[in-house]
Amino acid sequence: MTAAMSPTRTESLSFDRTGMIFPDGTEAVREVSFTVRKGEFVTIVGPSGCGKSTLLRIASGLLEPTSGTVLVDRDRLGYVFQDATLLPWRTVQGNIELLAELHDIPRDERARLANEAIALVGLGGFERHYPKSLSGGMKMRASLARTLTLKPPVFLFDEPFGAVDEITREHLNEETQQLFQREGFAGLFITHSISEAVFMSTRVLVMSARPGRIVAEFDVPFDYPRPPDLRFDPEFARLSGEVSRALRGSHS
Amino acid sequence: MSTDHVKTDDLTDHVADDLGAADGIAGGGASEAVVQASRARARTRTAAETVLPPIVLGIGVVGVWYFISYVLLAPERRFLLRPPHQVLKVGFLDAEVFGEILGGLWSSTKVAMLGLAISIVLGFLIATIMSQAKMVERAIFPFMVVLQAIPILAIVPLISFWWGTGQRSRIVVCVIISLFPIIVNTLFGLQSAERGMHDLFTLHHANRFTRLRKLMFPAAMPAIFAGLRISAGLSVIGAIVGDFFFGRGEVGIGQLLRKYANQLQGEELLAAVIMSSALGVAVFLIFGWIQNLAIGKWHGDRA
Numbered sequence: 001m002t003a004a005m006s007p008t009r010t011e012s013l014s015f016d017r018t019g020m021i022f023p024d025g026t027e028a029v030r031e032v033s034f035t036v037r038k039g040e041f042v043t044i045v046g047p048s049g050c051g052k053s054t055l056l057r058i059a060s061g062l063l064e065p066t067s068g069t070v071l072v073d074r075d076r077l078g079y080v081f082q083d084a085t086l087l088p089w090r091t092v093q094g095n096i097e098l099l100a101e102l103h104d105i106p107r108d109e110r111a112r113l114a115n116e117a118i119a120l121v122g123l124g125g126f127e128r129h130y131p132k133s134l135s136g137g138m139k140m141r142a143s144l145a146r147t148l149t150l151k152p153p154v155f156l157f158d159e160p161f162g163a164v165d166e167i168t169r170e171h172l173n174e175e176t177q178q179l180f181q182r183e184g185f186a187g188l189f190i191t192h193s194i195s196e197a198v199f200m201s202t203r204v205l206v207m208s209a210r211p212g213r214i215v216a217e218f219d220v221p222f223d224y225p226r227p228p229d230l231r232f233d234p235e236f237a238r239l240s241g242e243v244s245r246a247l248r249g250s251h252s
Numbered sequence: 253m254s255t256d257h258v259k260t261d262d263l264t265d266h267v268a269d270d271l272g273a274a275d276g277i278a279g280g281g282a283s284e285a286v287v288q289a290s291r292a293r294a295r296t297r298t299a300a301e302t303v304l305p306p307i308v309l310g311i312g313v314v315g316v317w318y319f320i321s322y323v324l325l326a327p328e329r330r331f332l333l334r335p336p337h338q339v340l341k342v343g344f345l346d347a348e349v350f351g352e353i354l355g356g357l358w359s360s361t362k363v364a365m366l367g368l369a370i371s372i373v374l375g376f377l378i379a380t381i382m383s384q385a386k387m388v389e390r391a392i393f394p395f396m397v398v399l400q401a402i403p404i405l406a407i408v409p410l411i412s413f414w415w416g417t418g419q420r421s422r423i424v425v426c427v428i429i430s431l432f433p434i435i436v437n438t439l440f441g442l443q444s445a446e447r448g449m450h451d452l453f454t455l456h457h458a459n460r461f462t463r464l465r466k467l468m469f470p471a472a473m474p475a476i477f478a479g480l481r482i483s484a485g486l487s488v489i490g491a492i493v494g495d496f497f498f499g500r501g502e503v504g505i506g507q508l509l510r511k512y513a514n515q516l517q518g519e520e521l522l523a524a525v526i527m528s529s530a531l532g533v534a535v536f537l538i539f540g541w542i543q544n545l546a547i548g549k550w551h552g553d554r555a
Contacts, residue, residue: 060455079455085448089470089550101466102456130550 012037012186013059013154018068019211020054027211028054031068034205034214038153041180041187043197044214045247046207052190053082055212056158059188076103078152078185080160084139086131086146092118093127096146103150110149117145120179137168141175148179155180157189161196173199174228181224194243199231204243208250216246334518343523353508353524357531360504363419364491364535367426368484374427375434375479382435383442383468384460400432404490408497418501422494429490430483437479441472474551477543484535492528505531 014035020028028051036042046052057063059070060079086095096117100110118124121141131139140160147155157176161169177200180187191197197204198220206216218239222230230236314336321335334342344350378396382389404425415421445467453463495506505528512521 062451062454077455079452081448081451083446083448085446085452087449087467087470089473089547098452098466099456102453102458102462132550 012040012072013188014071015055015059016069016071018055018058018065018070020051020058020063021066029058030211030213032212032214033068034217036154036186036188038186039184040203041177041189041201042203042205043189043191043201044205044207045191045194045197045243046212046250047209047247048192050207050209051212052207053158056156056188056190059156072154076150076152078147078150078155080143080147080155080157082159082162084131084136084143086134086139086142088131090130091127092123092129092131092134092142095131095142096149099146100149113149113151114145117148120148120182121145121175135168136164137172140164140172144176144179148183151183153185155185155187157187159190159192162191169193169196170228170231174226176200177224177226194240194247195231198236198240198243199226206243206246206250215250216243218243218246331516331518334522339519339522339526342519343526349520349523353505353520353527356503356505356508356524357527359502360488360491360495360506360528361531363422363494363504364426364484364487367423367490368430368487370423370427371430371434371483371487372480375431375438375483379435379438379442380464382439383464389439396432396435399428402428404429404493405497408494412498417498421498422491422501422504425494426487426490429493430487433479433482433486434476437475437482438472441475441479442468444475445471473547477539477547481536481539481543484539485532488528488532488535 012035015032018032019030022028032055034042044052044055054063056079058065059072060077061074086092087098090098093114096114097110100113105113118127121144123138123141123145126134126138131142134142143160161172164172173196176189180200187201189197189200201220204218204220205214206218207213208215220239222233222236317333317336321330321333325332342349343353378392382392407428408425411421411424415424442464449467449471450463453467458466491504492506492509495504496510497506499507499510505524509521509524509528511517512524
């Protein structure tokens with residue numbers, strides 16, 4: 001019944017027997033406990049509707065858990081949504097400066113942070129464009145850059161690349177993994193793509209169908225930066241197979 | 253693909269040929285050139301398709317008008333519908349008459365714009381308050397519907413009873429008639445921001461005012477402009493109706509319409525009617541133009 005306690009300065013995120021039952025009686029998640037430390041990139045894979053997103057909404061404070069606790073510093077929490085959620089009336093530059101604006105960062109500093117983030121995600125030259133003229137992948141990059149301006153110690157990703165095509169998705173996976181290496185945040189990524197999970201993470205958690213529980217955990221041993229061809233490595237295939245089996249087991 | 257169009261659409265193709273847009277299609281070998289030419293052709297066709305039908309219909313209407321004036325109406329009853337060139341000569345080319353009409357039009361325009369301005373301020377205020385609390389929305393909404401449902405003619409005597417028959421009463425009519433679309437559209441617009449965007453603002457601790465200014469109002473702009481265009485037209489109607497029924501004070505187009513009708517001045521009457529609707533159209537176009545300036549860059553399908 002408790003909410004987040006913030007200023008622990010652990011630069012990490014920790015769930016402790018977190019549970020969520022919605023007012024209509026749906027039990028979304030049950031007894032979820034795990035910790036993401038600084039320098040860790042944890043991915044949760046699970047079937048659709050298993051409460052993965054609910055977990056992120058709880059972590060961010062958009063939802064109050066009905067049992068258990070979440071420990072995280074919410075001052076500068078990074079949250080990348082399923083949709084890019086760009087404001088259509090702002091240019092790419094304006095959108096990327098938005099969060100810094102909401103956090104009352106002065107204009108010059110805002111522009112500097114935005115330019116840095118734009119360069120990081122490779123959107124240089126598109127600063128004056130409006131979202132409607134961007135492709136799905138570019139919108140997602142803009143959304144990532146917007147979050148990067150805050151230099152968040154904890155980064156939550158709610159299936160951000162689900163709507164883009166396979167090739168763009170792989171590119172974005174490589175870039176996200178580079179960003180993680182460079183920025184060193186604590187990352188929690190939600191997806192239902194096993195290859196995406198194994199490729200980017202230091203650890204993969206498998207969640208069961210509703211009510212969502214963590215049913216398996218895998219450490220991913222590969223070093224960063226991870227080359228694109230890692231996806232064809234036998235060890236990568238073996239690990240993906242194990243995650244897949246755990247996922248299938250969770251369905252029954 | 254373009255050849256299909258050529259076969260199926262004779263009329264517009266002739267038009268395109270006449271305008272020279274189709275030059276070089278037959279001989280052009282490079283596919284790029286063909287694509288470009290067919291694009292040019294498509295543009296021409298669109299232009300021809302948009303402009304031609306109303307022109308043809310307009311000519312037809314003038315023809316029917318002449319037919320009624322000269323064939324259907326006996327000479328002694330021709331005052332009921334004067335032929336178009338008479339209307340043009342007396343109503344538009346006679347400086348004194350046309351000056352009078354323009355003067356009335358200007359007076360009514362001032363009333364309409366003043367009324368619209370008041371409606372905008374009031375409408376934004378009411379819609380903003382309604383957007384901030386469901387309870388307030390529920391409380392106000394039925395009364396807005398009642399206000400909207402009052403036939404304006406039914407309330408005119410009451411208005412003149414309270415505010416007299418001058419400019420002020422005409423403005424009140426304009427406000428009553430144009431307020432509802434502004435409130436409804438602004439409220440709808442304020443509620444149109446996506447949930448994900450609200451979540452984003454919630455996550456970053458935006459207060460009510462910031463949320464309103466940076467999220468809800470910008471998101472509402474397309475709907476606000478839709479409401480403005482409706483209300484601007486209604487406000488013009490309100491100004492004319494008010495002037496027509498109060499019939500005193502500064503002479504607006506409504507009083508002129510009444511005067512011309514009473515004195516059987518058919519040409520002047522028709523000219524005044526045409527100019528009133530021209531005012532309505534002008535207002536509609538001007539607000540469309542402002543809308544395009546304000547939100548055209550990000551809203552709509554033009555990339």
